[in-house]
Amino acid sequence: MTKKTVRVGKSNSVNKKLLKEMNRDLHDFLEHALSSESFWEKWQTMNIPVKQVHCWELMNCKHVDCPSFSDRDFRCWLKVGTLCGGEAQDDFAKKYKTCFQCKVFKQVEKDPLQSLYEHINILIHHLKKRDDKMVTAAIKDPLTGAHTRTYFSEFIEKTIKHAYRYKENISFIMVDIDWFKGLNDRHGHQAGDDVLVEVATLLRSTLRGVDLLFRYGGDEFLIVLPHASSQDATSIADRIKHSVDEWNLRNRRYDNFKLSLSVGCSTWKQGEDLLTKIKEADALMYEEKRRTKEADRT
Numbered sequence: 001m002t003k004k005t006v007r008v009g010k011s012n013s014v015n016k017k018l019l020k021e022m023n024r025d026l027h028d029f030l031e032h033a034l035s036s037e038s039f040w041e042k043w044q045t046m047n048i049p050v051k052q053v054h055c056w057e058l059m060n061c062k063h064v065d066c067p068s069f070s071d072r073d074f075r076c077w078l079k080v081g082t083l084c085g086g087e088a089q090d091d092f093a094k095k096y097k098t099c100f101q102c103k104v105f106k107q108v109e110k111d112p113l114q115s116l117y118e119h120i121n122i123l124i125h126h127l128k129k130r131d132d133k134m135v136t137a138a139i140k141d142p143l144t145g146a147h148t149r150t151y152f153s154e155f156i157e158k159t160i161k162h163a164y165r166y167k168e169n170i171s172f173i174m175v176d177i178d179w180f181k182g183l184n185d186r187h188g189h190q191a192g193d194d195v196l197v198e199v200a201t202l203l204r205s206t207l208r209g210v211d212l213l214f215r216y217g218g219d220e221f222l223i224v225l226p227h228a229s230s231q232d233a234t235s236i237a238d239r240i241k242h243s244v245d246e247w248n249l250r251n252r253r254y255d256n257f258k259l260s261l262s263v264g265c266s267t268w269k270q271g272e273d274l275l276t277k278i279k280e281a282d283a284l285m286y287e288e289k290r291r292t293k294e295a296d297r298t
Contacts, residue, residue, distance in 0.1 A: 015113050022117050029124075055082070055104045075118075077105055078125050091129075092122060143193060144200035146215040152222070155212060159226050160274065171233035171267045172278055173223040174285040175203065175240065178260035178292055180219040187254045192219075195259070202247055206239040222278070233265040262289035 055061065055068045055076035063069055066083040068076035076082045077092045077099040084102070089095035099105050109115040139151035147155070163170050177199060184192040196219065203213055203221060216222040225233055240263060247259050264284030268277040 018113055018117070022113075022120075026120070053104060053107045058104050058107065074104070074108070075121070077102075077122065092126065141215040144196050144215055146200050146203075146213045146221060149214060149216055149222075152214050152216075152224075156224065156274065159224065163227070163268075164270065166227070167270065168227035169229055169267050169269050171225040171228040171230060171265065172281040173225065173233055173237055173240075174216070174264045174278075174281040175199075175221040175223065176262045176285055176289060177219040178262055178289060179257075183254060183257055187257075191254050191257075195254075195257075198247070198251075199259070199261070202243050203240065206236055206243055208236075211236075222281075228267070230265065230267040233267060237263045237265055260292060262286070262292060264288060 052072065053074040054071075055074060056063075056066070056070060061069060061083070063083040063086070067079045067081045069083075071079075076084075077095070080090055081088045082095060083089070084095040085097075093099050095102070108118055139147055141148055159170060162168070177195065180192065180195070183195060200213065200215070200221070203223065207213065207223065208225070210226050211228075212224045214222040214224065223236070225236065228236075240261065244259050244261055251257075251259070262285050264281045264287070266277045266281035266284065268274055
């Protein structure tokens with residue numbers, strides 16, 4: 001194989017410094033990646049010791065609201081919202097025409113060593129974005145935005161450890177939508193999805209900043225209240241009922257469908273079985289659901 005000589009176009013000392021910093025950054029990143037599940041934060045953009053290219057200067061840009069306007073970091077291709085072509089852009093290579101064709105990026109690619117680093121940088125940032133999407137899909141219900149039941153096990157383990165350490169209680173609120181099957185049967189699953197989204201929004205609006213909402217089943221939600229007493233749980237349950245009343249005053253869709261939620265509360269204390277307390281909240285919720293059905297029949 002014939003060797004090709006690449007003219008870097010920069011002094012050897014600058015290129016050696018750049019290569020040394022690049023290898024150091026990659027070494028630190030890979031070392032951290034092997035010992036951490038959340039390793040992306042370790043990757044930092046390196047300060048390349050060469051003249052930087054300014055997107056806004058090359059493009060003669062006047063968009064002062066652009067994230068890259070007057071920015072000393074020339075990596076406009078890594079900034080969501082860059083106003084390429086006058087419009088806010090999203091991913092790399094989906095911007096004005098394509099980043100590969102942009103004269104800003106072509107200017108950077110003139111230096112092979114700098115170009116190599118930028119290609120690595122772009123790859124890592126996009127792997128991070130893909131990883132973030134996968135993590136979000138694993139812990140968040142795509143319809144309601146509530147956390148998934150799968151994520152509950154990981155979350156509650158940490159919450160229990162914290163509660164033991166600080167001698168705190170944890171309360172649970174189980175919530176189920178009444179007459180949900182009838183709504184789906186009469187108006188279709190899109191109506192059911194709409195109500196699920198609105199219920200999740202309603203529940204989140206009643207919670208404290210530390211509380212977490214989980215979609216526990218089809219139309220069943222679980223609320224975890226860290227360091228909360230039974231009185232705290234009852235107070236939040238009352239707020240939920242009040243929010244339901246307000247929702248019914250504002251909404252008249254689906255043949256005047258009236259939203260009704262059955263709620264059950266329980267509180268875990270030091271030394272008690274966690275699963276037993278969740279089942280207790282579930283049982284109280286179903287007891288309220290039974291009473292609601294009986295009242296509707298009379």
